[in-house]
């Protein structure tokens with residue numbers, strides 16, 4: 602993602618107060634077109650407020666904002682036409698079937714083929730003939746997702762999209778997100794936890810107390826992350842030689858099997874291992890959460906130099 606890539610969202614110094622309470626105290630965000638951007642933070646950090654400001658569903662007090670080339674304050678209607686928005690909670694409780702709501706919303710957006718609604722509903726295992734009022738939280742979430750995706754918007758803004766979805770459907774949802782990105786469209790999605798977005802996001806930001814405290818490129822994070830590696834050799838190997846290899850630590854040799862941790866690139870380990878006959882290799886996927894949240898707790902600077910700001 603380079604500086605030339607057009608931006609889907611640019612926010613600088615966004616502020617918003619509810620009475621005396623400062624919900625946003627200067628939010629800065631740059632989301633490139635065609636990327637999946639994770640927006641992370643604990644309860645009350647300001648995620649929903651930011652999202653609602655992006656869509657001018659609530660009006661910002663200050664700061665500069667551009668969404669898809671327009672200022673939401675003056676061109677909110679136009680922006681909302683090009684956006685698929687999943688609210689934290691679907692504010693609809695009707696006795697009418699979900700299909701009617703979806704058809705209605707589709708018509709407002711210029712018409713969405715029934716087949717498109719059916720395809721999304723089937724992928725998410727949603728029965729659109731059931732009344733919205735009786736739906737469980739998870740099924741309401743599915744209705745919210747179908748209406749956000751169905752008109753193939755240029756930008757998807759999703760507030761806690763995976764909440765209430767079981768693990769299989771979470772995977773299906775992530776596949777839908779990847780399809781949007783493959784199409785060159787943009788996804789901005791909030792979550793409480795990195796693990797929900799780490800496999801799909803290109804970048805992620807953390808908001809805390811109404812400020813962005815870190816923005817990270819997920820590939821760069823993956824490159825720095827530690828992972829557990831196990832190698833099985835045809836013959837016993839020297840623990841000392843492996844322990845001396847760059848980025849390799851916690852080496853344990855048990856006969857012909859070696860276990861270790863690798864911090865970042867496994868290049869030195871692989872080159873050393875290649876001096877032997879390798880029978881098997883396993884490498885666990887790193888959990889990025891801990892690494893990511895070192896910023897949260899006042900660790901070193903992130904890729905945009907803002908990490909750690911306001912951290913305690």
Ligand SMILES: Nc1ncnc2c1ncn2[C@@H]1O[C@H](COP(=O)(O)OP(=O)(O)OP(=O)(O)O)[C@@H](O)[C@H]1O
Pocket residue numbers: 619622623624642643644645646647648649650651689
């Ligand atoms: N309508 C409101 N009136 C007063 N205070 C509000 C209102 N909406 C949000 N707040 C407060 O503003 C802060 C930010 O809330 P917001 O809902 O944006 O956080 P969030 O990160 O989305 O949290 P959650 O994950 O719990 O939804 C919180 O302290 C919250 O209590």
